[in-house]
Amino acid sequence: MSSKRAKAKKKKAAELARRKAASAKEEKRMPVTEETVKKEVPSETEAVLPVAPEVIETTEETVSNGTEKEKSENKKEKESFFGKLTAILKKGNGYGLGAAVVVGVVLLVAVIVLSIRLGTVTKELEAVQAVSVDYQTELADVKKELDDAELELFSKEPEIVYVEVYPTATPEPKPIPTATPKPTKYLVCVDAGHGDWDGGACIEGENYQALRAEKDDNLWMAKLFRDALSEYKDVEVIMTRETDVFLELTERTDIANEAEADVLISFHRNSFDGEADVNGVEFWIHSSRPKDAQSLANDLLDSIMQVGGMSNRGVKYGSMSSFREDYAINRRASMTSMIVELGFITSEKDNAAYDANGEAYAKEMAKATYEWLVEQKTQDN
């Protein structure tokens, strides 16, 4: 047996003795049954466990002074807050108390100041709220006024307003200043040669029936020329005949003279009795060779040549029989006058050109006539 084991055995014995004593004390407080005693008696294994001496001491103390200690600790707990406070206050020879008082005063002052401030702010808020309420009331009033106005507007019956409109008199055209002369209306007398029983030059059939009569060609061209001239606003046209009627030569010149026409143009077609194809356009003017008639005849001839289809036989004066003897139209007319032989009715070439270019001839002749009239009037003024 070693010394270590001997020591452990000694300790074990001491432990057992202590436990017995403890259980004896316990027996005084509570009745111990055989069972509990048995249970409390540690088994050999339990007894072998090493127990630290400190733990044993504490257990001993707790066991011996258990109830008294509990009481004192409860008391200590109750007094701990005040105790601590007192301790804090007592610390540093009363400086803590002074600090606490100062802090308290400061807090009190702060609370007072804040309360006063809160009161002021509350008052201000109340004032603002009052103003807000005023504005809201005002706004409500305005809204109501608007609603009333709208209601009145839409509930009104639509008013029908009758407006009497009096036709205002068309203002008199203002007189044009004398510096610029009033535009002159040009008057052109258009004569379609022959008519009715006087067919003029004709192409006859086997039974002497007229296949193509000059009177009809003349009227057709006269009308085309009239229409073309009518395009010029300041040109007026007078016709010696518009239908298939016969008029004496004197009647034709009378119409032009009475109307005081600026120009008289008599439309005819030429003829040639023979095998040869004689064709072309020629103009006949007064034997005295008046410059105005000569210039206009030249312009008209040029315009026809411009369209083409016919040859130019020139401007002639007098008559076929004599250069001293005038055709009745040129002899009796008191204005610029001329006879135009617009191609030969006996020429197929001229007839084709006449039919094809009739409108173009009329248009170009009208343009030339208008331009001549404008130029002539400017010279006269």
Ligand SMILES: [Zn+2]
């Ligand atoms: Zn004729």
